[in-house]
Amino acid sequence: MLDSLNPVSSCKKYGVSAWQCPQFLFVVMGIIIICAIVITYFLAIFRIGNPAVVSLLVLGVGAFLLIMNFVITNSFERMAEASKLKSEFIHIVSHQLRAPLTNIKFSLDFLVSTKMTQTREQQQEYYDILRENSARMGELIDNLLTVAKIESGSFPLSKTEVSLENIAQKLVQEFKPFATASNIKLMFFSADHSLKVSADFLWIEQVMENLLDNAIKYTKGGGEVIVKIYQKKRRVFYEVQDSGVGIPKKEQTFIFEKFFRSDNSFKKQTGGTGLGLHIAKKVIERMGGEIGFSSKENKGSTFWFNLPVKKN
Ligand code: ADP
Secondary structure (H helix, E strand, O other), X not given: OHHHHOHHHHHHHHOOOHHHOHHHHHHHHHHHHHHHHHHHHXXXXXXXXXXXXXXXXXXXXXXXXXXXXXXXXXXXXXXXXXXXXXXXXXXXXXXXXXXXXXXXXXXXXXXXXXXXXXXXHHHHHHHHHHHHHHHHHHHHHHHHHHHHHHHHOOOOOOEEEEOHHHHHHHHHHHHHHHHHHOOEEEEEEEOOOXXXXXXXXXXXXXXXXXXXXXXXHOOXXXXXXXXXXXXXXXXXXXXXXXXXXXXXXXXXXXXXXXXOOOHHHXXXXXXXXXXXXXXXXXXXXXXXXXXXXXXXXXXXXXXXXXXXXXXX
């Protein structure tokens, strides 16, 4: 909230020069308005003299300039936002779609050109690459469609009584092989087996899966991931703690933004779209919950969300 009032960080977010940045223009226009009001006041005092007319004139000029300021900076803000989204979209499409597409093309070329000489193992290896990369492209497209749905407001939720513990237990079982393959000890704790929340099952499962998937993905080279379900002040918490790469402090404010991927994720060469946490935040907030995290670079992160306890 306070960050949105800071023109410097807002301008950085849009990645445009100061003179194209709505927040900076708002400050400049504000100064111009104050100067214009003072000048109008003095001109009116010396030319007109009547205090009532002077006040009305100054008020009129002030109000007119204020409305103009609002309209201009608002249009600039929309343009800056659209331009940011466009470059993010181009970036994501060029990087995230191009890489799997290139892998698919390479594998197909190999399978076709060496049809006579390849062994069964070689064939299997290239079929796996084809499967993995088409799944990556599918995931990106699904995420883009989800974001579009959320933004257009066509985002229906069908709430039922849900046990976060049951979902977490199932996910931990499913992710065990992935964790073991990455040399990660995956643990699960639940304090109270009767906790229930009111949530849309499919959406909440997707959010829980995303937080767990991230924890394992960004703990490359071995470590620990601990999943917990517990209650605090009439809220049920789902928490995933990892001993992974962590998120640099300067990047932490952007973590729930669309398409944002920390430098760490690129360094670790992980695939991803930077949309999962953005979707998670929207989903949790729509269900009346809160989401957050704490993180230390090279030490690890803890991501959590909570939802109100469902009363029986
Ligand atoms: P993706 O993982 O597909 O890139 P997300 O929206 O799920 O997208 O995450 C956004 C970014 O937040 C990631 O790219 C990564 O840089 C950072 N991140 C998320 N979870 C973790 C974590 N547990 N540890 C370190 N960084 C994380």
